[in-house]
Amino acid sequence: xxxxxxSRKTRSVLTLLILxxxxxxxxxxxxxxxxxxxxxxxxxxxxxSSTTSQAAxxxxxGTKPGVKATGTPIKLGAIVTKQPGTDFTDGxxxxxxxxxxxxxxxxxxxxPIKYKWYEEQTNPAQIAxxxxxxxxxxxxxxxxxGFSIIECSVDHKYWESLGIYELDAGIAPECWGTSNSAPxxxxxxxxxxxxxxxxxxxxxxxxxxxxxxxxGTGYIVAGPQSVAKALNVPITTFKDNVPIQDANSIxxxxxxxxxxxxxxxxxxxxxxxxxxxxxxxxQNLQDRVKAWACSTPCNTDFVAKALGTQWDGKLLVNxxxxxxDNNGPQTRLxxxxxxxxGSKVSGxxxxxxxxxxxxxxxxxxxxxxxxxxxYDIKTVNTAIKNLKGFKTDMLCKPWYYGQAPLHIPxxxxxxxxxxxxxxxxxxxxxxxxxxxxxxxxxxxxxxKDPSLSQPGTTVPGA
Amino acid sequence: MPSWEDFKPFIITGLALGGxxxxxxxxxxxxxxxxxxxxxxxxxxxxxxxxxxxxxINHNGWSEGPAFLVCVLFGGAVTLLYGLVFGPPLSSRDxxxxxxxxxxxxxxxxxxxxxxxxxxxRSMILPTSNNGFQVSDVFVNYTEVIALAFGIGVMxxxxxxxxxxxxxxxxxxxxxxxxxxxxxxxxxxRVEAAAWLGCGLLSGAAGLLLSNLVGLDAVTLTFLVISxxxxxxxxxxxxxxxxxxxxIVIGLVNALVTPILSISQYRDMTPFVLATIALLxxxxxxxxxxxxxxx
Numbered sequence: 001x002x003x004x005x006x007s008r009k010t011r012s013v014l015t016l017l018i019l020x021x022x023x024x025x026x027x028x029x030x031x032x033x034x035x036x037x038x039x040x041x042x043x044x045x046x047x048x049s050s051t052t053s054q055a056a057x058x059x060x061x062g063t064k065p066g067v068k069a070t071g072t073p074i075k076l077g078a079i080v081t082k083q084p085g086t087d088f089t090d091g092x093x094x095x096x097x098x099x100x101x102x103x104x105x106x107x108x109x110x111x112p113i114k115y116k117w118y119e120e121q122t123n124p125a126q127i128a129x130x131x132x133x134x135x136x137x138x139x140x141x142x143x144x145x146g147f148s149i150i151e152c153s154v155d156h157k158y159w160e161s162l163g164i165y166e167l168d169a170g171i172a173p174e175c176w177g178t179s180n181s182a183p184x185x186x187x188x189x190x191x192x193x194x195x196x197x198x199x200x201x202x203x204x205x206x207x208x209x210x211x212x213x214x215x216g217t218g219y220i221v222a223g224p225q226s227v228a229k230a231l232n233v234p235i236t237t238f239k240d241n242v243p244i245q246d247a248n249s250i251x252x253x254x255x256x257x258x259x260x261x262x263x264x265x266x267x268x269x270x271x272x273x274x275x276x277x278x279x280x281x282x283q284n285l286q287d288r289v290k291a292w293a294c295s296t297p298c299n300t301d302f303v304a305k306a307l308g309t310q311w312d313g314k315l316l317v318n319x320x321x322x323x324x325d326n327n328g329p330q331t332r333l334x335x336x337x338x339x340x341x342g343s344k345v346s347g348x349x350x351x352x353x354x355x356x357x358x359x360x361x362x363x364x365x366x367x368x369x370x371x372x373x374x375y376d377i378k379t380v381n382t383a384i385k386n387l388k389g390f391k392t393d394m395l396c397k398p399w400y401y402g403q404a405p406l407h408i409p410x411x412x413x414x415x416x417x418x419x420x421x422x423x424x425x426x427x428x429x430x431x432x433x434x435x436x437x438x439x440x441x442x443x444x445x446x447x448k449d450p451s452l453s454q455p456g457t458t459v460p461g462a
Numbered sequence: 463m464p465s466w467e468d469f470k471p472f473i474i475t476g477l478a479l480g481g482x483x484x485x486x487x488x489x490x491x492x493x494x495x496x497x498x499x500x501x502x503x504x505x506x507x508x509x510x511x512x513x514x515x516x517x518x519i520n521h522n523g524w525s526e527g528p529a530f531l532v533c534v535l536f537g538g539a540v541t542l543l544y545g546l547v548f549g550p551p552l553s554s555r556d557x558x559x560x561x562x563x564x565x566x567x568x569x570x571x572x573x574x575x576x577x578x579x580x581x582x583x584r585s586m587i588l589p590t591s592n593n594g595f596q597v598s599d600v601f602v603n604y605t606e607v608i609a610l611a612f613g614i615g616v617m618x619x620x621x622x623x624x625x626x627x628x629x630x631x632x633x634x635x636x637x638x639x640x641x642x643x644x645x646x647x648x649x650x651x652r653v654e655a656a657a658w659l660g661c662g663l664l665s666g667a668a669g670l671l672l673s674n675l676v677g678l679d680a681v682t683l684t685f686l687v688i689s690x691x692x693x694x695x696x697x698x699x700x701x702x703x704x705x706x707x708x709x710i711v712i713g714l715v716n717a718l719v720t721p722i723l724s725i726s727q728y729r730d731m732t733p734f735v736l737a738t739i740a741l742l743x744x745x746x747x748x749x750x751x752x753x754x755x756x757x
Contacts (some may be wrong), residue, residue, distance in 0.1 A: 030704075084681040087580070155626045212729060241730050243682040245689075248475035248675065249720040256468055256721060270583040275677035282674075283471070306585040346580030381607040 022244040042431035056336035058142070060460050061098065062105025069107020072376045073114035074367065079130050079155070081148045084117040084216065084243050086269055088147035090347040091169055094356030095145035097341035098364070108367045111375065116140065121216060122155045131155045135162065142380045145356055146170070150191040150215050152181055164379060165385040165401060167362055169355045173219045176438060182407035184399060185351070185359040185431065188216075190439060191295035192267045193432050194318030194413045196224045199263030200231050201427070202291035202316060206262035208254045211270060213239040215266040220267065221434045229250070230435030233312025242272050245281035255285045263291040270303050270347070277303075281310055296320045300350030300412035304418035313420050316426060319414040321358070321394045323423050324349040328393025330361070330459055354394055361459055362390055362399070396429035400452040408442040409453070464721040471600045472717040478606035480713020481613035485696070486690035487665035488616050488706040492624070494699045496633040496657035497549060498563040501541070506571040507662060509680045513579050515670065516586045516678060537666025538659050540571075543609070545658025550566035550651065553640065555604040561603055568684060575680040583655055588674045606689065608669050616664065617706040624702075689716075692733030696707040712736055724733020731732050 009044040059065030078095070081088045103112040116138055118130040127150065134140045136299050144170040152175035159166050160180045168175055169183045176187055188211070195271060196207060209224050211217055221237050228235035237255045239320070240250055254264045254276070264275045273294055280286050292315045299319040307315070322331060334357045338349060345353045366383035367375065388400035415427035435438040446453050486504050493501050511533035518524040518532060542563040544567055552560050594603035607669055624630035632653045635643040642651045656707055697705030712733050 087582075130535070220639050239727060241727065243678055243679055243685075244718070245682060245686060245730065246475070246479060246716055247677055249472055249717045252471045252475065252721050253726070256464075269676070271679055274583040274585060275679070278587070278677070282587070282605070283475075283595075300583070302583045306583050308587075337649055347582045378717075 002153050044198055056332040056385055058101050058336045058340050059105050060333055061101035064106025067106050067347050068110035069103045069110055071111040072274050074178045075140040076142045077134035077138055077147050078117040078146035080117050080119050083121040088343050090352035091147035091356035092145050093344040094353035095360035097337050098357055098360035100341045101337045102364055104224045122149050125152045131158055135314050141375055141377045145359045150432055163381055165381045167359045171216050176408045177406045180407055182401045185355050186408055188267050188295055188408045189220045190432050191318045191320055193436050195225045195265045195293040195295050195435055196227050198316040198318055198415050199291040199293045200233055204263030204290045206259050207233055207235040208257035209235055209265045210238040211252055211267035212242040226435050227433045236396050241406040244272050244275045247275035251276050251285055254290050258289045262289050264289055265293045269293040270297050270300055273298050274303055274306055277307055286314055297350045299416050299423050302348055305421040307418055313416055313417050315461045319416045320410055321351055321354045323416055323425055330392040330394055333336045356396055388452050389454050391455040391461045398453045400456045404445050404453050408438055411439055411442055468721050470735035472720055474600055474602050476717030477715035478675055480710035481610035482668055483690045483693055483713050484613035484706045484709035485616055485668040486687055487693040487709045488620055488702050489661045490694050491699055491702055491705050492620055493657050495637040495662040498557055501661055502561055502564045503567040504665045506568040507537050507540050508665040510575055510667040511666040512673035517653050523732045532661055533670050534666035538662040541662025542659045549654055572684055573695045584678050586673050586678050591674055605674050608645045609648055617702055621702050629653055638729040689733040693738040
């Protein structure tokens with residue numbers, strides 16, 4: 001009798017265990033809830049602290065220093081990925097910080113920018129819903145500062161149908177391969193191309209390439225494969241689920257695949273890349289290959305600090321944007337805005353927040369070019385589309401939008417490396433290899449219309 | 463198929479990971495046996511303890527030893543507090559409700575961690591990770607050794623504790639029948655509190671080791687408990703020894719599958735696949751035994 005009761009109890013416990021495990025997975029997959037954030041005119045939060053102490057003048061954000069904008073708000077929106085293992089909110093929060101700064105210094109012809117973004121979890125229906133909500137409910141007139149894994153794929157036709165020219169950063173091929181999307185960065189594919197070029201320059205004769213197992217991996221890996229082929233270097237590719245739970249095994253796998261004369265290239269968000277690099281360090285694997293490299297996300301001082309000095313000069317990061325402590329006027333303003341308005345930028349100074357800052361500056365530049373006082377979908381997006389020759393010290397060469405079937409205006413990159421807790425420039429601007437078909441096409445577009453990438457517009461700096 | 467030489471390093475990483483899974487598994491089994499509660503907050507408590515230690519070291523100037531101690535004590539304190547507050551009112555409820563309540567604690571802690579520390583990259587390297595020794599051409603650091611040794615130690619000490627101490631005997635009695643045990647004069651609340659405290663201390667220690675072996679990331683550490691749950695499932699929430707062995711096997715298989723490229727990306731399924739196989743085998747054996755007895 002007791003045995004019978006025991007097995008019945010066991011059965012019920014096992015049932016609840018399976019339920020609990022299932023529920024845990026659901027909770028894990030959901031991560032943070034759909035969250036939106038809004039900015040109204042006026043001051044942003046204080047706080048945040050940059051790694052540099054050089055003071056800069058945040059009043060340079062706007063045309064009327066110290067005068068708060070009080071006119072009718074210009075509503076802008078974005079969609080951003082935030083889920084376990086992938087947090088892209090730094091782009092939107094930094095754009096938000098810059099808009100706060102602009103609003104505190106005259107706004108756009110007296111109009112404050114009201115910025116709203118939604119956080120998604122790689123769910124197409126959810127993303128499409130947010131896109132319609134931004135236009136129909138929130139009445140935004142521009143989509144800027146978005147940073148998503150699949151948003152470009154899901155929404156690009158909708159934006160095209162409305163005549164919206166999106167300023168975004170992302171992962172999906174449509175971010176760079178369609179007419180109505182132009183990012184300030186080159187994205188994981190072309191940045192990974194640059195990282196592959198980096199390890200080959202360091203002498204690697206074989207490459208192990210690993211990336212997070214998220215939608216779009218096939219598109220991304222095609223770039224490094226084409227570049228490696230052009231450079232006559234064999235490449236083995238992997239993808240691993242995030243969040244990574246067994247970094248030690250992954251680091252071992254990659255080192256084995258690369259071999260002693262090879263190089264390892266990682267394409268992960270900073271926390272995930274850090275897990276693999278630290279696992280390599282703890283197993284004394286960092287010197288077992290010729291070189292380690294990362295795509296852009298590793299270009300953050302948090303990674304450099306967390307890694308410690310053992311990786312100084314050993315990790316090559318393809319940086320789509322300049323280092324955060326360079327002394328150019330736009331980067332000084334970026335740091336100043338981060339210090340005063342960037343308390344919500346959880347990742348600190350780094351490539352994600354730099355992209356948000358650049359997109360915000362591009363947006364403001366476009367808005368300021370509008371003649372008259374009408375800020376609707378048509379005027380705002382025409383102004384965004386007409387942007388060209390946008391020169392900032394954060395990018396290797398002037399950025400442009402223009403009318404084109406694809407947009408990869410950032411196609412020349414820096415290479416950085418950790419040095420005593422900071423990322424420093426190792427190699428200056430190096431063009432991404434045109435063996436990648438997308439890069440070849442965009443170089444052809446630039447050759448046909450050289451004015452696109454000629455320096456032309458003065459960007460605010462401090 | 464990789465060669466034996468390729469597999470060797472993965473044995474080390476698998477054993478270390480399995481050792482820490484076993485810590486979590488043993489802690490959960492002991493608590494379940496004493497209180498009937500399946501503690502799904504085990505990972506979240508450990509994760510938060512590790513993040514607090516990181517905060518104390520990097521932002522408050524604490525030295526590592528006291529910060530690590532705070533991590534372990536935080537695990538004990540939070541789990542004990544939860545047990546004292548929610549244990550008695552939930553004691554007569556269904557196991558599913560008790561487990562779901564701990565999921566509530568998990569979500570609260572996850573929210574707090576997200577609010578305070580966000581997702582940015584950070585690390586906490588234990589001093590023992592900087593040193594180690596070579597086994598053939600494989601480098602073994604002392605954290606990996608500690609993880610496995612600690613897992614074995616906890617299993618042995620817990621088994622001895624449950625069998626030979628008064629409190630351990632009381633815990634086993636509680637597992638059989640809470641009401642009868644209470645009528646025999648066993649201080650039920652005190653015994654349950656001891657189980658909550660022990661489970662919490664183990665969660666803190668596991669969080670500390672896993673933050674080093676896996677990474678200091680709230681979500682990852684919180685849901686690593688799933689691998690341990692699979693081990694406790696194989697141990698049928700009763701056997702500490704089987705739970706320990708299952709945890710080691712899960713860690714090992716998970717690691718050893720990594721270099722086999724054709725199935726490498728599916729290795730996260732290891733805990734569930736092994737748990738399912740074990741349950742099917744155990745159910746089959748029980749069915750055979752019962753039919754044999756009937757015959």
